[in-house]
Amino acid sequence: MSTIASSQFSRTGKTAIYLSLVLAVALVVGVLVGAKLVFSRAADQPVGMTELPAPLADSAECNAVLDALPEKVLSHDRAEIAEPAPAGVAAWASSSTERITFRCGIDLPMQYNEYSQVQDIDGVSWLQVSDVTPGSTLSTWYTINRSPVVAVTADEVSLGSADNPVAELAGATSTLPVVASQPNPAPLSQLATGDGGECGSLMAALPDSLPDDYSRIDVPEANTAAWAALGREPVVLRCGVAPPANYEAGARLTQVDDIPWFEDTTLANGTTSSTWFALGRSTDIAVSAPQEMGNAAVVTLGKLIAEHTSEQP
Known part of the structure; x- marks a missing residue:
């Protein structure tokens, strides 16, 4: 009698364990699916971009570049721009933080000077300017040798260590006319000269x-x-x-x-x-x-x- 009871209990216990495992796996899958849906909805939301000074944003050159931009950048899909949408802009997003924005027709930044370190990618020269706002991890890359000027902004934290958001945009931006931009004077170069004896x-x-x-x-x-x-x-x-x-x-x-x-x-x-x-x-x-x-x-x-x-x- 005791042997039969023990066997029944063993089968019942195993069934409970299997059921618990199935429920646990189902819960994990549900959480992952739910997270994916949340991020998908965030990625599907239009990206809001503020109006900034961009005198050439509606130029024929900027419009041509916008048409030539890829549908994906660093695995992010091209996103809609929330209304009112400024002229000359585009964006790619996978979530509310994983996004890349593009502006055409803006002015060169004041940080561009004779000592600036410029990166060359497929013939397009880019100046990276990191946001100095406390807590910010944003960086913006500006085209230096093209007109109109293009700016690409991304969150450095969301980028891989080897990822550069402008690498996949060099093809489109290389169609812009080549110019020799005049950098601002080097820091301290305009100070008057004094005694340099020591x-x-x-x-x-x-x-x-x-x-x-x-x-x-x-x-x-x-x-x-x-x-x-x-x-x-x-x-x-x-x-x-x-x-x-x-x-x-x-x-x-x-x-x-x-x-x-x-x-x-x-x-x-x-x-x-x-x-x-x-x-x-x-x-x-x-x-x-x-x-x-x-x-x-x-x-x-x-x-x-x-x-x-x-x-x-």
């Missing part, structure tokens, strides 16, 4: 790299060094400049180690960089650095300035 030792001691993956680049100007990082404005040091014209007694200074720095905010000129002057040295020195770097550049360079230049008598 610059030799400092220039020889400057490092090949700075924090945040900045690497030194060759520049033709005397007593000038520059460091660049992809997507960011350069860090520039110029030794032997004239005293800051906007400095007045009592102006706010920032003391970093042994160097008092004066930040001249009037020289930003639409960029995200600040111009700093190292005060109290026998030779006046200026540093241009992106604001998102904080004090990293002036801390590193300030130590070398203090070591290789003498104090003002």
Whole structure:
């Protein structure tokens, strides 16, 4: 009797376990299907794009490029644009965050200058500009040698490490007329020249790299060094400049180690960089650095300035 009961219990227990497994698998499948439906609905939603200054957005050239754009970019499907739709725009999306937007006919960014690092893809030159808003991971790529100018924006987090959203758009944008765009002057290049008597030792001691993956680049100007990082404005040091014209007694200074720095905010000129002057040295020195770097550049360079230049008598 006990053997029969035990056998019945065993069969019942196994049935319960199998049923539980089937239900668990069904639940997982249901969650995945539900998630897929949510993302599919998000991808099917029109992409909203704000109106931005774009004087050539409705030009024949931009309209031709829009017609030549691919239906997929990095596996994202071409999306509708929410009304009111600006002229000269397109988008591709897989979800509310995985999307790529395209604008034609805009102006070149102020960040484009003589020290900018430009990428060439199939004959089209692109300048990457990362959004410096805290918490943002967006980047925009601008065509530099084509007119009208094209801008492509994507979230760097949603891109694969080897993915470049403009690689699949080079074919369409290469049909635009080739131009030689005039870059903005290099940072600090328009400052007046001063006494550069002690610059030799400092220039020889400057490092090949700075924090945040900045690497030194060759520049033709005397007593000038520059460091660049992809997507960011350069860090520039110029030794032997004239005293800051906007400095007045009592102006706010920032003391970093042994160097008092004066930040001249009037020289930003639409960029995200600040111009700093190292005060109290026998030779006046200026540093241009992106604001998102904080004090990293002036801390590193300030130590070398203090070591290789003498104090003002």
